[in-house]
Amino acid sequence: MNFKSDMKTREKISALLLSAGIILALLPLTGNRSFSGKPEKVLSEILNAETFFSVDQVARFIVTEDSTIQLIDVRSPEAYRKNTMPRSVNIPYNDFIGNDPDKYLNNTNIKSIFISDDDYYSSLAMAYSKGLGYNNCYVMKGGLKEWTSTVIESTFTGERISARENALFETRIRAARLFNEMNSLPDSLKLKFMESKKFSAKKLDGGCE
C-alpha cells in the first residue's frame, strides 16, 4: 500500500515539475520590462499636443523655480557640458534606455520634461516612458534649438508692447540670463555643479547617504 501511495506522490511531483518546466521554457526570460496597455492608447498619448511644452512654458518653470517640474536632458554629457539648461539633470539617452526608468520617474507628483537638441531623442524618451506606464512625461518642443532661437535670441521689434507680450519677454530675458550665467561658469565650477545635480535616486527616496 505504501509503495502504491509513494508511486502516486512521485507521479504528482513529476507532473508538477514537468509543467513548471514547460511554463519556464515558454515564458520570456528577461528581467526587462515591456510596454503595457493598448498600442492605440499609448500612441494617442504620445501624439497628444498636451504632451509637449513650449520653450516659453519651460522658461517660466525655470524662472519661477517650479518644484513640480524636473528637466531631463537626454543629450550626451559633452553636449550637456557645452550648453546646460538651468535646473536640468543630464541622463544620456543610452543610459535612460539601459536602466530602469523607475529610478528617474517614480515620483508621480513631478512632471518630467525631456530635452534634446531637437525633438528626436526627447520624443523617443517620452514615448518609451509612456509605454512603460509613466504618464508624467513631456517634451520641450523644439529642443535646445528652439530654446536658443526663441528665448536666448529673443528680440522685440515693434512700437508698442502689450502687457502679455511684456510678461513673455520678461520671462524670456530672465531665463536667458540664468542660461547664460550657467554656461559662463568656468569648467571646474560647472563640473562641480553638474556633479551635484547628478540624478540621485536616494535623494528622491529621502534615504540616508
Added chain:
Amino acid sequence: MKVLKQYWIVLLIILATITAVFVKGFSRNSFRYDAVKRAEPSVNKANIITPGQTARLPGDILWIDLDGVKNFSTGPDEKVISIPADSILTKTYKKLIFKHKGSIVIKSADKAISAGVWMILAQMGIKNVYILN
C-alpha cells in the same frame, strides 16, 4: 483518460500559459516583451536612414508619409502611402504594415511624430522600420 482526470488542473494551467504566451508573442494588438531590446536600434542609431542608404535595405520598401503629403523622392515603382500618424494603428493600416515583408521607412516633417511612431511600431515587434533622415 485516467491521467487526464487526475491532472486536469495541471494541464489547464499549462494550456492557459501557452495560450497567453502565444497571444502576447504573436498578437498584432499588443506590445512584445523586452522594451529595452526593442528600443536598442534607437540607442545605436540603427533606426535612422538617409535617402542614399535606402538602396541597401533588404526587400521591398514600404514608404509611409505621416504628414499626408507624400513627400518622398523615390523611384516610380516605390510603394508610397500617406497615413496620418494617429491613424497608423487602425485595422487597415496595421494589416498592411504587419503583412509587409520588406523594410518600412517612415517620414514626417515633425521629428517628434516620426520618433513616437517608430517607438510604437518597434515595441509591437516590427523590426525593419526606419526613420528617414
